[in-house]
Amino acid sequence: MNPLDQANDDTLAAEPSPEQIAIAMARALSNTLALSHLCLTQRCRRSGKCKGDPRDCVAVGEALLSPDIVAGARLFLEGQLEGLSFDQAHANGPELIEAYAHWIARIERNPARRR
Numbered sequence: 001m002n003p004l005d006q007a008n009d010d011t012l013a014a015e016p017s018p019e020q021i022a023i024a025m026a027r028a029l030s031n032t033l034a035l036s037h038l039c040l041t042q043r044c045r046r047s048g049k050c051k052g053d054p055r056d057c058v059a060v061g062e063a064l065l066s067p068d069i070v071a072g073a074r075l076f077l078e079g080q081l082e083g084l085s086f087d088q089a090h091a092n093g094p095e096l097i098e099a100y101a102h103w104i105a106r107i108e109r110n111p112a113r114r115r
C-alpha cells in the first residue's frame with residue numbers, strides 16, 4: 001500500500017473529539033510556554049513536559065504569568081498552525097510576541113533548570 005494513503009486513512013480514522021482537540025491545544029500551549037518549569041506537579045517538572053491533563057498546567061501558567069505572555073504564546077502557536085514565520089507572527093502582535101519571547105529567554109537562562 002502507498003504509505004501516503006495509509007497516513008490519510010489513519011488521519012480519517014483518528015478524527016479527534018472536541019475534547020481531544022482542547023487537550024492537544026492545551027498541551028501545545030503548555031509546551032510553547034515551557035510551563036513544565038512552573039508546574040506544581042513533580043511529574044511535569046521532572047520530565048520537562050506536561051504530563052497528565054495539560055489543561056491543569058495551562059491554568060497554573062495563566063495564574064502565574066502576565067496575560068501578555070500567554071496571549072503572545074497563543075499568537076505564536078496560531079502562527080505555527082497557519083505556517084507563518086516568526087516574523088509574520090510577530091507582525092500580528094509585536095508587543096505580545098516580545099513579552100512571550102522574553103519569558104522564554106528568562107526561563108531558558110534559569111540556573112535551576114534541569115536537563
Ligand SMILES: [Zn+2]
Nearest residue numbers: 039044050057
Ligand atoms: Zn504540567
